[in-house]
Amino acid sequence: MNDKYEKQMKKGVLEMLVLDLLSDRPKYGYQIIQEMKEKSDDIFLLKDGTLYPILYRLEDDGLVAGRWSEAEGRQVARKYYEITEKGRSELKDIQELWQRISGGVNKILEG
């Protein structure tokens, strides 16, 4: 039942969260999924089929840049995503938007 609302409520915020996680250092997909899970106390459990399309969109928009790692003593190639300057600038704007929207929601719920 509430799966529907949960899915909808996550729209828009996931891109912000991915950008935020990338803002301290470049990370690869699986790592982003783990950190998202840990930092949110198991609230954001992303499937890989959810994350990668987000990364591709961010890349298309020039907010992150992906580069394949030269297999450092391991075989499985990893693609590291790094936030761009444009990405940092956008992240700031999106976070302000989140404060505005979530603040507005709480005003109504508390009012």
Next chain:
Amino acid sequence: MNDKYEKQMKKGVLEMLVLDLLSDRPKYGYQIIQEMKEKSDDIFLLKDGTLYPILYRLEDDGLVAGRWSEAEGRQVARKYYEITEKGRSELKDIQELWQRISGGVNKILEG
């Protein structure tokens, strides 16, 4: 630019906000739009073309019940929407979901 994110971030929460506004007493469309604007300090400025489809969905789901008013000393008919018991129960669940999701977002942004 940020219109895209703003639109997405509102997904899911608008139904919750409409249900919340209806939880004290029945209201008609225009009134809901005004209260949404006032209580959110101009953050949620709904167009009628956005609100009514939400009301119809809520009605289809049995969360609200609409009834036409018998024109009380005025000519323009108004359709009043009233929250149902099912609607109150769902609202409680959706609000808990909102607390969970927005809490998770803030954990990541602050972490």
Next chain:
DNA sequence: TCTTATACTTTGCAATACTAAGTATATTGT
């Protein structure tokens, strides 16, 4: 050998905020 974890890609579906257009009456200003 089999299972699990790691790691990335792609297709297709469902849900919804919004724009735009349409219909109609009431009120206010000129």
Next chain:
DNA sequence: ACAATATACTTAGTATTGCAAAGTATAAGA
């Protein structure tokens, strides 16, 4: 009287996105 604005509801169409599911492939542990 006329025009403009506010009130009030309806519907069609678009774009976006979270997710499930399936596919490809390597590494590590039982």
